[in-house]
Amino acid sequence: MRFTFTEEQNKFRQTVRDFLQAELKAGIFVTKSGGLAEGNNQEFSKKMAQRGWIGLTWPQKYGGQGRTYVEKAILIEELFKVQAPVAYHFLADRQIGPSIIHFGSEWQKEYFLPRFVKADENMKFCLLFSEPNAGSDLVNVATTATKEGDFYTLRGQKVWTSGGHQSDYGWLLARTKIDSSVPRHESCSQFIVDMKAPGVTVRPIINMVGCHTFNEVFLDEVKIDRKFMVGQENDAFKQIMAQMDYERAGMERLLQNYPVYEKVINYVKEMGKTRKGDPFYHWVQDSVAQLEIEFNIGRLLCYNTAWTIDMGRKPTSEAALTKAYCNQYEQRLNDLATRVLGPASQIREGSPWTLYDGEIADCYLWSPSYALQGGSVEVLKNIVALRRLELPRK
Amino acid sequence: MRFTFTEEQNKFRQTVRDFLQAELKAGIFVTKSGGLAEGNNQEFSKKMAQRGWIGLTWPQKYGGQGRTYVEKAILIEELFKVQAPVAYHFLADRQIGPSIIHFGSEWQKEYFLPRFVKADENMKFCLLFSEPNAGSDLVNVATTATKEGDFYTLRGQKVWTSGGHQSDYGWLLARTKIDSSVPRHESCSQFIVDMKAPGVTVRPIINMVGCHTFNEVFLDEVKIDRKFMVGQENDAFKQIMAQMDYERAGMERLLQNYPVYEKVINYVKEMGKTRKGDPFYHWVQDSVAQLEIEFNIGRLLCYNTAWTIDMGRKPTSEAALTKAYCNQYEQRLNDLATRVLGPASQIREGSPWTLYDGEIADCYLWSPSYALQGGSVEVLKNIVALRRLELPRK
Amino acid sequence: MEFNLNEETKMLQSSAEKFCKEKSPSPFVKNMIKDEKGFSEAHWKEMANLGWLGLIYDEKYGGSGGSFFDLFILFEEIGKTQLPSPFLCSAVFAGLLINEAGDENLKKTYLPPVIQGEKILTIGLRNEQGQYDHAAAALEAKESGGGSYVIKGTRILVPYAQVADEIIVCANLKGEKASGPTLFKVSGKASGLKKTPLNTLTGEKTFGVVFEDVKVSEKDILGAIGKGTTYVDKVLPKVITLKCGEMVGGLSKVLNMTVDYVKQRIQFGRPLGALQVVQHYCADISTFLDTSRLIAYQAASLIDIGFPCAKEVAMAKAWCSDAYKKSTQIAQQLHGGIGFTEEHDLHLYYKHAKVAELDLGDSWSHRQKVAEEMGF
């Protein structure tokens, strides 16, 4: 047991922090919650790439740094505390790269991985998993990939594709066997799809924050070379299981609203200067202390999950438990923030009297979305119950 | 809509209150939570009977008063606020009587109902429903009642029989058809069993409060006359459904710990005299105000359920929702009470420095039991979901 | 204790339900968010013609002397579809203040056009943090001689200020003879008044209003000098209770939407609503609705009969604030992606629940009032 960081880890954190502070000073980005959704900045990603911070944990032979997931967690922690604009490479770094390393062909490894770690042009990925009738129950995907010689033809529709409109490639789940006698989870494969290929249409979905991050993606007779299939045909679900753990495991799940939290704390400190003895202040400090405890525990859960991966273990139940916990923490944070800061927190960006330029209001609106990716809290609890506690399915 | 009581109702309440105050003054009973479990006092029941307060809502032709369930709720509210010792007649009054009225034979009506409303000797009932393998899923009862001429022979085992050791009769659910082709819920009947009959053995279960209220009841070749069968053979579950509503509907579900609540409120009032401005006091007054709101809502739910019955409607979902709500309220109350009153609340009856002679400690121990009778919170939520919201079973 | 609506109220309810459904389907509500005015004048006229605006006022002012409870029922229906209009700020909050504080002359001048929907009034009682500060208003009124006053300061979250003929404020009057919190009406066109539209969570039309030495005369004073806080505190319970009505209406819609959705949404080969966890969530919303309705009806009903009910009103707002908000959060969880889109209607309620929670005191602040009433 060691609840401190090594000197090397502290140094690494400081290096990251120094870089980010310099970028902030230079006005490259500003710290505002929602960085992941909005911060699509290839230039910034390139700077990170130059420092070896993309593919940090990947094997060196693929251009990675072979460092630990705990170090990765440190990196993510620092990035998200200031909401650095990492969206360009984030998905490739977090899960596309690792999936290619585990399941990809030599060609895929050679083509994509070096480009990922350099944050090259045209390397932004999106996920083409969910469909109108396949959300939590991904085995229901209806999009088909039909093999015709050296090609697959894709037909179908995807939905809730984050950043689909800005992406160069999509990581697709599609049915490759249409045979009702075969179990559904043994009939799908994964593909890499060029989002500019003929037949791919991206249609925006405006969310209730008023933003465009989600999309519908229509695949109308999209032809792709078989070399874009990833891993074994019909083996998608085995691959996805591993991929999901990475999607869920990260420190970012705790920190998507960190600037809000920081603001709340500072606000309460200020309040304490004039309102000690005030019942409202007592309620606020008690509530925020509870949040602080929850935050610290979330952080330990995240580092524990990272460390589990470093130990070479599958972090399935740790990642599920951690993400469920963090999703709920973030929802409570954003809800409480509006109450601590009061009615003016309902005023949005651009209006006078807004608090923190609408960040508090926006974050309350974003709250329900955290559970939409990587599994709802309910699905994650199922995983803890079935996988860790081995409760019976029937 | 009328959220006040009529003058007549107020008068009735006052009459009940005056009676109870006089009894209290005379030392007939003391106010301490847990009256229902412990207050087996036939003399007291007789006094209530003389006033017409047993069978209050029953038709006059059966010795009842034909009054409303709202009035009944008023009566129960006053009784439970002071924890009057009503255990002798309570079950007969709440659900045995109404069941006999609805489903009983003429003989049963003539024999039992007048004796109930007079609180006659040897008229205490207990419920013989649950079995080791049939709790929430009552359809699983394995106790059998085999017809042999004019008799039924009972064989089986019951458990969690409240007050079984003090009862004269048991209200039994048993299987009368052993035919696996018949749906289970169409193969049971209800019986009245003399608890002193040969073959009936009652074995105490000591609960974690250290009290004996529950029992195991063994039925070993118990012969009973067929006239003790209630209603139609194999029709038990239809009858039980109605009976359950009465079991769940009552105001007592909110008030089993009312004296604790009263003590907490008085304690906080005292605290306010010296500790205004103290953060702990602020936490306490906020928490207790929340309880007060929950209590008031619970009370409205109970009156609403009573009124629903008065309107001639089946209160199934109202009663289920109300009981689930009240159970949770009582658990929160008892938990919070220990924290408001502090560590000394762990000291039990008879020890010096105990608070309210161990009432706070005991009530925390009783807390989990409220959900044991009349359906767990989970079963009750199922009922709300399936019956009221009509969500699909499959 | 009786828990049914009387026949008259039922009729009003069903006509209100019909009106709101017809006039205020969700596309209309969403359009109004983008609309400059934020409500339909045609609806407004109809609401006046239906007698809604004057429901609780005396007949001599053109009202129908109806019951407060019926008014509550209207707001419950309004909450169901989120029909936007200045009803609450004009015909309730401002109207009741005039009714409470104004002299006969003022009432005769103002109430009839308000009731007929010809004049729109609004309320500027919230400081720059959005808090009602009538007990110690940050808005100042200084004597400027000749029975004139100059008002200075800022009010925010002033609903429909751009169309308001008058804004009623509580200013801290500093006069030679008399001073203290005092109600003023200020013409919406007064010079020195700067109105800025605010973009808020719900998109309801609301404004920041800066008073840059706005001149008013002693005729603009409502009621007695120094009594502003008292008047507002007298009217507030009614406004709070009607806000609870809106919330209960919203909550009932959230329950219906959610139950409908989980019945038809198929997942893992069966309706989402067949999952026990989903069923329990729905039962929780159903419980939130029943309990909110009971506690809010109680407040409305006791106000109606003139029973003292400060505690009951506080309980209603405290409970409804939490219950409505939690229900919308559960509803979001059950709807998944679709509920998070602008296209869907759920967000109207998710946002309304938060704004309604933060308006007129959240659950914590009303629990404080309950505690006070309990003698703590």
Add this chain to the structure above:
Amino acid sequence: MEFNLNEETKMLQSSAEKFCKEKSPSPFVKNMIKDEKGFSEAHWKEMANLGWLGLIYDEKYGGSGGSFFDLFILFEEIGKTQLPSPFLCSAVFAGLLINEAGDENLKKTYLPPVIQGEKILTIGLRNEQGQYDHAAAALEAKESGGGSYVIKGTRILVPYAQVADEIIVCANLKGEKASGPTLFKVSGKASGLKKTPLNTLTGEKTFGVVFEDVKVSEKDILGAIGKGTTYVDKVLPKVITLKCGEMVGGLSKVLNMTVDYVKQRIQFGRPLGALQVVQHYCADISTFLDTSRLIAYQAASLIDIGFPCAKEVAMAKAWCSDAYKKSTQIAQQLHGGIGFTEEHDLHLYYKHAKVAELDLGDSWSHRQKVAEEMGF
């Protein structure tokens, strides 16, 4: 960040686990509740022989100079089976106070027999409300001349007072030269000491102790006069953290019991644990366990390496108090009737969780400390 136990600790853990399971099965624990002493002297000797009691003390006093973290692991195992003994009050709380405050002579006199289990000490720091009041003790020590003092007042919830050779108290000393909160050791046989056994939720042996002018001498003072509060505050974080260890152990047992039960209990024709709602409850307990363990391990580990960790300790006790208690409440719900019986073991944990919550500050009071540490 590393989350594994080192090999040595693992060995200690597994031997402790074995010891507790063998020596302290639930029938034994239940018997001890009725037993007059409340613990087994044989166990006590063995614990001493295993080196548990002296684990963290210097070798010169007969300790093994081991790590605090290992001690924490012991308490986690003790919590799993609820093995009763005066370990915490004697060899930890009292021992650490002596170690902290005592001079070399006192340490050499007292620590070795405590570590060998030959002497049993206990702690009387709680006032008649059961609150630790060392900051402003209601217990008074008055000078009575000749270097003597007279202690007067009441302590309650004094564990194992009937077998204690000495009771350590913090009394408010009122002397001519020096005064203030001061630690005293009082012989368990001192005249004027009245011990009354208290029946509490858990049935652990604990007493009310009335000090009726109990005479002590200046030799009985631990450390400096007026520094009592400081000494106690220095030792408390360790005691609190070990209490968290006990709680984490109890919680892990509750999870195991509950998961086992819902796997084997058949209802509606299938295991209870196949119901989704039941699965989610179990996932919740599992989450409570993981989170409690992490936050408590963190506190123990930081204490171990001497890192400042006032906030981490407060976070641990705040979280564990809530998490353990809620887990036992859920467990009761899932067990139904059987869990409510005396025969079953669940109640041991249900009661322990409540008593542990109320001991050494509940979640609210530790959140206050967290707030303080946050600069609020």
